[in-house]
Amino acid sequence: MGLSSVSSNTEDLQFCVFDLKRGQYEGQELDKILFFYPADLPFPSQLSVIGLSEGLITFTSIFSPEAPCEVIEAEMHSHVFYQAEPDIWMVMVVEKNTEVQAVWRIDALRKVLKEVHSLFMMFHGSIRLLLMKDPTGGIVRSHLYTFILDYLSDFLVGKKLHLPSFRDSLKERGTVEMLTVGREAAIEVQSLVRVVESCGGNAQCYSLLLFQDLLVSTTLCPDDTINLFTYAVLRLTPHALSSRQSSWSYRGKGNSGSNIITKSSTEAAASFSEQHSPNSWSEDHRSIPRPLQHDKWSKGKDGFLVNDIWHGDSGNSTSPTPVVYLQQTEERMYLCAYQHRSLTLLFVVPVSSIINGEQGISAVKQLILDNASLKMSKVEEKLSKGWGGENAYHVSGYRYLLIDADRNISRASPPSKVATLAKDSLLFLTKLRKEVDIEKSRTRWDCPDHDRDLEICIRAKNNAWVIARATQGKELYMVLENANETVLYASDAVEKFSNRYCNGAFLD
């Protein structure tokens, strides 16, 4: 298998998953490797990356057993560590380039690792569990390969993987973006949600409601909400279904500035994962469900979304209704998705509560149609009326990112507006965010119960104000270009913003 044109351009990224518990003996080192990208890198090179990582983890855990190693900053590369599960590590190696494109914020890269692992867990369960089922590691490897490559294909722009860089510093992965709704609509939404959840009978069901790519309501715990929300925005929302259109949310499929992703790039993405699969596993690929595969979901006649991901080719009993694992309850749930125009409803029912599989599911679906479809279109109508469009949350003069860390919610200036910022401003913001990240991780270990208050105002080279504020679990990042030169002016601007858009959370 020759090097494909895609892989030659992606050498600046290495991505691996390994298990510290495996391959303890000489000669068995390859056992450790659960995933490596690029897959065609010779094993000795793969092992050297993993060996270095393992060594550092072992070394640093002497001093800090609970949080061993977060990053290695070498001259040419950054190694980003993420402990996905006990003894299971994910490491991403990115090239530090002389070109500014490769100015990384480590925390943002780590969030990528966290996201792919969370999504993997949601669909396939934990890596450790899969390893216990199949100690040879074959199942885990094949699952990880298809899953991670499908995931990475979303970062593909043209033929290059674009990982979150300084250009994305006004975005926050691992948070949900919420739609602001009025009281009246909120009550309607609540009523809808409760009617929907009552359709599951006595079983505890959960739901997630999205309008466009924004979350309207959830009854799941924050972690599960993030996972399902992420998946919905990636594959289920109207935007995701018509994949030619790019989403304008923070996961703007790489290139944030331009809203065009060409058909060819989608195709490239599809072929991307094919080409990168190593030969040895290719025969059983067909039977592995690939939830992140592109263009597999479509809207059925009854409004429910259907897929051909979980159809076993061999005609075995695998159910076409996907099953997901919830972190909160560690329960297996059927995932149903219903779509009415811009409104997407995700509904999860415990597998244990449905007695006769698909039949039971379609009974539940019918119940939802009977009881909730009217309310659904009412809610959709109401939300559409109050919806300000893609630039609804643009505040003129400001480029901002607002994070509510307690509730894992973020809101930011629309990508098209962020794209108007000067490169210098964004570079400064990245620097500032790095500082805040360090500061935050310190307080996290020092006093976990108390949020740190923080206020930083920097005048950038291009005379823009770059501001970070943190108080009681809320963070606000802001870039003010064309602003007055006094710091008083900048702080006034923050206060105005805080009073108007954050209920005065950031007070002076």
Next chain:
Amino acid sequence: MSAIASSSQPVVGLSSSGALSHAYIKYPPLRYNIPGSRGLFYDDGNKIIVSPTNNQVFSWKISPFTPAIAPTSDSLSEGPILSIKFSLDSKLIAIQRSNHEIQFQHLETGETFTQKCKSESESLLGFFWTDCLLCDIVFVKTSGLDLFAYNSESNMLHLVETRKLNVNWYVYTHESRLVLLASGMQCKAFTGFQLSSVGIIQLPKFEMVMAKSEANSKPILASEDVYIITVYGRIYCLQVDRVAMLLHSYRFYCDAVVQQGSLPIYSSKIAVSVVDNVLLVHQVDAKVVILYDIFLDSQSPISAPLPLLLRGLPRSTSMGSRSNDKNGENSEVNYLSDLEAIIYGDDWNFLIPDLICDVSNKILWKLHLDLEAIAASSSDMASVLDFLQRRKLEAYQAKHLCLATARTVILERRPLSLVARVIDVLVSSYANSLKTGNYFKGSRSEKRAISTAPHENIPAAGDMASASRATIIGKSFEYEGTGLEGEYFQASASSGSDLEENGTMGYLRTDTNIDTGTSVSGMQERQLTSPVISPDEMYSFVFCPVEEEMAGEPSYLVSIMIELLLSANSEKIKVHPNIYVLTVQLLARNEQFVELGLLIINKVLEPSREVALQLLESGRQNRQIRKLGLDMLRQLNLHHDYIVSLVQEGYYLEALRYTRKHKVVTVQPSLFLEAALSSKDPQHLAAVLRFFSDFLPGFSHTSDHKAYYHLLTEMTLAPVS
């Protein structure tokens, strides 16, 4: 009245007799047995029944209906009596002596004068007093109407107006102020006049529908087969079609008469009553009664046909306790067993709207609805509540039933959609009563009922006018259209009987209270003229008791709260803040913190101090929820509460900043100093001390300053020593 109340029969009540019926008459009846009586006349204008003897006339007030009421008597000159009616101001009495003359007698002076028909060819069909502006009394003759005004000075009648037309017979009710004149061979062509305070409105001529049994037969409509009824302030005419076995209904607008539809009948003898705006069609032969609520123009009965029952009969006699077989009692026993036998007897005479006169026994019954039985007969809770919410006569009972039903559907964990509809009915009914202003009229209308003589009622003409306007806009507006005037009319007409309900059945109220075990002392039952339930009452009498019983299932209850909010919001009604507090409690108990957060952030649970404090309380285990409470306090500008809570959370430095920014002076410095001291961080304590020294004039001379300064020096020295 009190004598009646004490002769209590605990049979009537919410837990009433076992026999199934939806309408009943209640023992004791009004007995009008007067020796030498020469018949009984119903004077619906004055709401009295009149029984003349040779030289006296006895009259009983029937509104309020008090069985033991003593008759008032007036002397009367002798002569034949075809009809007898008091004037509306009770000063004159008019006695129809023949087909040609009516004699008038002044009650105080006893003076009399006579009014005769002008020509021999016409004969008098009857007469009625009216509160129309133009005239005081109307003669109905075969040649038309004569309208007279009474001049008290000359003690004479003056002819004001004549309406010429051929009349075979007529029907009139004072309630509707409407006289219908039948003419034609079959007596099915009608002309109607409404004599209201506004003036005389002539209705367009119309013909009633009559089926033919054979090709050439032409049945003749009899006056007994036509009824004028007033329901929800609307005027209808009901007509029995004996051939088709149908009861046709017509609704009157001032510019049109519209046939509404036909109800089937199952008896050759039919009678019609209206109790509390419910239409009762007595199928006399079948001895059953069918109830219709024609509010929604629906032709279907409220429930299955059931017999009319006699309730409240003293059971001790018939229960077989023969011991008290004294003579006096014995005759009473016979009398009572007679009463039971004569339900729908041949001598029953139905008086519009809700009275039954038993001519042979000389007693008068009043019809009642058994709301509880009606409510129990239907499984469609929402429409039952809808029905109950429209009841005015026994508003207290209706309200009680509504609350009980609401509790029951929740406790039985009925499907959410059903409960939602139930809640919606109650809320929109409340909203409606707010709009029409009825909700606050309760206490006033009672007083008015006492002082109001019947002629002060606003006649229904206004109602008719507005109703016709409403029909142009669309049927759905009818209720609102009739709204104020119609409602007013209704309220003043029926509140009199309200009084009676409350007066005679006071004991019933206490009984029911004990039965259901709910404290309803908050409801001013005496003032209740409408069963609408305010959100406050919804909280106290539905959610509170239900919440206690359903402690295990908060999620379902929260869903219902949301439905309540949905209904309330669509009707633009404020709900009780305690409902929000309760919702917070329930969600927190169920650990649904994510949802709680959403509800707070989207202001579904409206911000208030109570809610904020509940969030702080419920969030003891959850910092995010506590923060929501803090944020809410800040947003409500409850500075003092906010600062105290901030300090409790350990954010005393932030609290100080906030204190300074918002110039809050109510919080004692010692609170901050204490918090800073407990942090064991001398820097913090020093910062707080410094803050107060700088910004609180005179602080450095207080004992607080001294004490904490001392503590600070100890703290800073401690590590050294």
